[in-house]
Amino acid sequence: MQSIDRESREFVEAEVTATVQGLPYDPTSDLVEFAFTAIGARPATWYVGGWDGTQSIPGTRAYRAQVLVGPGSDGPILAKGKYTVWIRITDNPEQPVIPYGQLTVT
Numbered sequence: 001m002q003s004i005d006r007e008s009r010e011f012v013e014a015e016v017t018a019t020v021q022g023l024p025y026d027p028t029s030d031l032v033e034f035a036f037t038a039i040g041a042r043p044a045t046w047y048v049g050g051w052d053g054t055q056s057i058p059g060t061r062a063y064r065a066q067v068l069v070g071p072g073s074d075g076p077i078l079a080k081g082k083y084t085v086w087i088r089i090t091d092n093p094e095q096p097v098i099p100y101g102q103l104t105v106t
Helices: none
Strands: 010-016 018-020 023-025 031-038 063-069 081-090 097-105
Antiparallel strands (some): 018 023, 081 097
């Protein structure tokens, strides 16, 4: 996963692949949110993210979701440590909550 400095303002990204009835689906019209928790904890606070364009990542069926974190952003300001990155995508009728990976803040 990604590593950032605690004084940086950067995008944290997640690759999202979605299907509907077994066929590839473009999720970029769905609301995507991110949460950052201590390792082993469950999310409580969600930050609205966005999509890096409406096209899949070249050569894949994945789309890039992102949220800006750090000082001066609408996202969290994270202290030094390791975090689990969660994503939540709101569609109809599903709303999956997915532990995506880890983020190290130095």
